[in-house]
Amino acid sequence: MCPAHCGGTAAMIHPRTLRVDFNKTTSVLCVVGSELNVNLNRSAPPNSKFFSVKCTPSVQYTITPPPQETSHLSPIPLKGNSVLLISMSHASQHENDSKLSVRYYGENKDSLGIAVLHLTAVEISLDVDADRDGIVEKNNPNKGSWEWGSNGHGAVLLVNCDSERTYLKKPDSQEDYISKVSDLKDMSLMVLRTRGPARLPDGYKLTMHVSQGDAESIRVFRPGTPSLLNNTLRKLYSVFVKDYPLVLSSEVLSQEVPYLGGTAEMNFYVEGLRFPDKDFDGLISINLSLLEPISAGLPETPIFTDKVVFRVAPWIMTPNTLQPVEVFVCSTSDNYQFLKGMRNLVAKSGYKLKICHEYVNRGDRWMQDELEFGYIDSPHHWFPVVLDSPRDGDLLDFPYEELLGPDFGYVTRVAERKDVTGLDSFGNLEVSPPVTVNGKNFPLGRIIIGVAFPTATKGRNMTKVVQDFLWAQKVQEPIALFSDWLLVGHVDEFMTFVPAPDRKGFRLLLASPDAVYKLFRGLQNDGHGQAKLFEGLIDEEPVTVEEILNDEELQAENNYVQSCIDWNRDVLKRELGLDDDDIIDLPILFKLVAEEEDEYRAVAYYPDMVNMIVLGNNLGIPKPFGPKVNGRCVLEAEMCSLMEGLGLCCTFIDDFASYHKLLGEVHCGSNVRREPFDFKWWNLEF
Template identity: 25%
Template sequence: PIILADTNRDGVASNADAADKAIWTTIRGAIFLPNIGDSDGRCPATGNNGDPLSDTEIAFCNDAAGNILYAPEYLAPLRTLPVSGVSNTTYGTVSAEPEEHASKVRIFWYRGPKGSESYAANWTYVPPTLRFNADALTAGLTLGVDGRTLVSSPDSWDGTIMIRFSATNPAVNHTADDVVTLRLAPVLTHHHLQRVDRLISVADNGQMAQKTFLTELDAACAASGLTSSLTLFNGTDIWAQDFFEPAYASMPGPKNSIISVRVHLRSAQQARTAGRQLFTQPGIRGKGVGAYNGAASHPSALGWREINSGGNIETIPPYVSKKTGKAYPAGRVIMAKHDEYLPSDGMLGLLQAQWGGIQEPLILQGGWLSIGHVDEWISFLPKNNSTLGWTISIADTTSALDVLRKAEKEGNGKVKARSTPPAPADFSGIPGFGPDDNITISGLLADKHFIKIQEKCQKYISDSLQTLLDETGVPGGDVVRIPMLFDGGPADGGLGTGGGLFGNEWGDDGTPPRYGPFLANVSPVGAFYPAAINGIVIGQSYIAARAYGPVVNGTDIIQAAVEEAYKKANMTPHFVNDFHSHHLFGGEVHCGTNTLRDTSAKWW
């Protein structure tokens, strides 16, 4: 007996796959997908009594939860060659090994006419006890395999499975068999070079600031060439970037095609109920679009720690490490630690476990920021005339101070340092970072503590940048420096020894603190002006927050400097007002949105 899979990764199982099919390597070996979508929208959000299902229950239901096939297009191909000369009593079996991981996959047998493989009803589930008769063995079996779950930890299953095809002649008590090895496709996060298919945010729910944000965001999307309409979550958690991380898994398809599924990773924050919408909101899951709750249910995901938000998961585009020589064909994740505290093992462990670290997270220091997400000071932009095809963009306090000093030198020191827009009539937010809006350019530059903050922040930024430069080989001259200033909360102005705007104590209910831990002797900071670095890359367009800096002769000089920086990088910037919707609450445009990007890139 002979069983074949797509070992050579050309999208079909054929005789060309016979060599070394039982040996799986990163460059040769069959791949299969986690088929965890919700094709028919059948998965409920409430029980029979109308009560909401628990987090575990809503996540349990997906296309692969049972033994019925809903989406045959996501099966990895298997076939057995016709077995000749068998007796009428000979029977065959097909099973997955090792036994402890067999339940993580499903095997199906196609019993329909040729050309009708897309009809799910033509496929029959194959339990290990199913016996194929002599006629089926003589004809050869058309089979498919999919996964029920993800690889979730470096210490557990690595996604490898062996499919054994056995033929037994009971008359002579003889069994012959053959095996083929497959591995579950890694779940990969997106990088900024991938095309944006859909932009996601949160509905305004009657809030005027959010309504303004969405209106301007919609216009910026249209100007960026995005034709799909905004997808909106509901609820009061406006941080669409933070309660989930869009990801995908893919495998080779016939005729050089790519077959892929989307997997929305709920953030590792058990107390963050907005993540439930990945499972409960109509239209989020679907055929080939699933969601995963494993990180949120991990013991280390207790509470709502900001370190575990999706904004603390970004991805370097594809490169080869200059330090180790390791290739990252799908890009590499970056995350921030807070002092020495790492993100939850629920998410960090999942990312580390994918194919032995195909996007192994690179950890940077974020303990100097109030929120502490990597998207607060780092991004990546396309750069077509470079070796890598991309470059680093980074927050830069030096260039921002230069803008203000130039204005003061030219006699504009009495201009207000900020041109804050009027607050909406229904606004009742918290005080923003930094001094009041009446301070002038000269007053700001004369504030020695404020200047010291910029110097300290620039040191932390420069340390991160050097790590990225050493790792990726991006030339320093290619780095796009985006003007940005920082400030702390009203307690002590930030980066001193006081409490800052956000506390880091445990909650009264015994849950972990939302913020921190921070670096020793540091009261952390946030953006003084709305931060353009925290924006959305859509091809050669870039959507960012409007700066509301000093207005000199009718021009917002911080805004103009930001715009100039992006235009020099061949990006076309589009700006939106997020001042009262997001900025005053510690985030910007990227924080308030998310993107579903193209999944067709070949990474194997």
Template identity: 25%
Template structure:
């Protein structure tokens, strides 16, 4: 019998058993000797009876003797080291207790261990284990008998022991990487103006959207006013040269104001990084030519080039970065999402972190935003333009906005040269506004003469127009030119871009644009221009994904601009605004009523320059019926489209009387045909084509309707219509400056309105109030 002691008594682990062949244990030696002698005696006796039996008997006894001396290797699948003279016994190892049978369990100190039976010995079987609830295990059927009900003919085999682990290279574990959990780059994901690595909200791994996550601006302005309008010789720069300069066209931060236009990122300090450690910043492939990165090194901002390393010394403290947009989202080729990846390596270990940003959407203005500046035509725009400019300046003082001539331009249609837009980014000091004047996809101000085909086109007006437009460029104001057309098509004009104010699902409202449909182009009209606005502009508005455009049919109009048909005004309604639409049917009925009352001989217009046109003459032969009826039909279809797209009802719509005539060509050798079924043009100045000055004031072109009994009855009808929204109408005389050339007040002006941060954290998505 072997006497085992615990590790605490001998210093030998409990799973180490003595090698009897080496210990010289007397009892074991005696037992082996006795067995061998017995085997020899039995062999001598049996030799007389059978040689085979004589050999088998001593062999069996010898095997028993050897079994006594051999250590149990059945469970030693993963041996541990034992002192000399001892061997490893797996069944006694607390770390290896999966075997179904255990041998040689430790006894308390001073007690004897029961005799051990080898696992391979067939003579001694383990006692059956008791079944649950004290029931006996069913007996195994004898060969050739059927199992009792509920029994199987075979006993289930014990589950095999797990195979020993194969030696090999250990797999790295995250906890073994000293950089794990320490590499972090963050952006201003919570839109509080800071990129704070200690703020869990800035560690948001989700991609940014218009309404959540970090945003950045397209740095299109000229913060340091370094972009010239003239060359060194003093000659005005042309459009092709003007468009090449902005803060986005270099890799410098142009002063403190320029820095405010850049979005912050921060790399969290890694104090434990070794001297061999380093980091790199990478941009996703789609954004590499769309943004610039800058790093603050020793208090100075440097352009961080792709693949440039950050040293271990830099990474031991927070690293400040800035991201600058150098392009805008124009179409599906780039969606404005930017992923900035930080990769840090140290001693063969590697870890990464990512920050996400999105280009802030460029959004158009709407009439609920306070009017700040109204650009007007200049004294160079035409012979009578100075009078209109002075009149608007007077109205500006009454309605609390600033009137400013459009540079030194010769542009008459100021509305058509550009569309004011803006981007917004949060900063610690409040929203950062980037005004962006979208140049329309036209080349304006270039004239050719059919009767002088060999004469060089006159581009004098072009030079003055784009000098004026790029003259607006400066701190916080950029110019965006994404167009590709080199022509001057009417549907590409700014007057064909309007915006519905905020509504459910569209916090910044929706864009309206006009198009022509072949089926609705009048039979006698000649149309040689594209039937839709520029694809570049359409794709651009769609790509912003915040003001989904609605396209309306302007096929009946001579010029084809949306601002001749629709506008919006603030109103005390659930939406906060009402839709104002032209109603040629209402205008026609006014004149038919006056005619029926015996006023047919009265002048249609009371302006001194419009003498000769009577009410009877305008209505003669029913010539006004078709052109106004056709316009009313198409306008109603447009109203139905807006209702479907926005959910507004008739209660949200104001119908303002307008009166159309057939477009006439004074140069037509066949003379004027007022009966032609052709495009519509204003017969009376169009009141819809005006300017919302504030939430109580609308400035319209003076109507100059027929004066009967000392009253302009047509103008009274216009005022009554606007009164449905609580709006007071003020007037400006546009007759000689704009009306006779086919446009009205809105066409000859362009408004800069208060920028509302619709999509920023804390910014109300409720309708803002227009000027008080």
């Protein structure tokens, strides 16, 4: 008889109750790493008082409660709660190649019957990259859960939102097949590892399954070979196109998967279909079960289940402090001067310039408002993803038709037209550089949006579907600012970030009417009160510094504007952990215009210098056409003085007629795709 611990047992998972009958032989399939529980009293013949156990070397067992010390040849007293715990140490080479028997005895230790188990052991492991190093390791103990942080675990899944097709294209996530092998790199590898006999015992099978809720967010494919081709054609076929049958989807929640026999691995490819959102936390579970037949005509029952968990990668915005890759602007019939300045700036900075021509933009020049660049990332792959705003101006086709493609993803949120306002344009969507706030790190920065004032009974807001999407990404916790005081209503009209070599690595730039009045009073005191703004501009009436300083109504309007900006300043200081030394006030003047009766909102009085494009250390700033002293624009000189101390070079771009007069500036008319963060989002601590 085997000793009670027969080789010892590892820590067991997946306990399974097993029925056995005396005087019968039962064939059992056992998964290595799982445990079979046999209630000995339940399966014993009537009047049984003792039992003994024998097994082959590959079988381990323990008895609970443990029997008192006795000779290993002596039968063990049978108690009402006696349980035999059986496990297998390694996979079988052949079916029924291991055995265990339980013999029962009466009061006088006479044999009453014997229960025999024929055991077949298989190793089964559904594996993912749970330690997030780009390699699918075997049977990671943490693969069935998710934990944030550098010491965390859990696999990452990308939304397959790019398009391998460049003609009649649509996002790959909307295709129910794999058109090109290159699409596999956008998916997460999942490996089924098995070891055991050449085939499973009759009736047993492996199935992969997912819940209805999770199936709406993923699809699973596996490699397959067209069975109707001969070997030569099959080899040629696999070079150009591979057949990847669909395993799981919203229509197929469960499907049998092959057991290959021997020592084998089968790859599966998991595709994300949607981003985290208000109704989806991003977590997905996929299960693999071994099913046991009971009787013909009856359903099989699961005897072992393995589970893996993925988190769908969030969409991540890129701040001005990250390295630019490509600059996007529109060409229109009237923006030659602006385009010339942008070409020179981008060429000097050493980046790519992509021009959207008028046959595509149809006169819509507001590249910033139509879209926002971001990216998605996993341990094995990343690619840029454009977020298309619900604004849907005449540029509405550009993100989809011109940007979506191989390794360039697309996502949008559709809102009811009645709900869309000017605040849904993405000049109203920015992101800060990385910050630490009260000891909490935001290594990917924080998203910034503009909304109506909290106490307003009416006003414009960014539509709920976009706000819900931004909040659900989780890794760049949004901040809401008050921007509805502006006629256009975008946060980029009064704030931006520029890189800096010291302090937190950046400065927050804020528009400041107070800074204008301070600068202009200095000019007046120095005898330059007659210096003129807008001098030399066609169709623009010049105005002197003195006239501005004497305009009490304009002063009152700018006092109001300054109070709105100061409210936002306090929010930004609190939410980004900033000091006053982290903020630079730029001299920018506003004026109020009547939008409706008794309703006034602000626009920039002269080109709004905070509405700039940031390309590394080069800044493309709206040319302000301010008053000149000794032939130099005072506003440009002040801007250079403030920026050059940070090692930043100012280039002033004439956007007056083609953008400023249409209530936008350089930033509104351009967009920048940037490199991703070095920091990996899954290492965030929550």
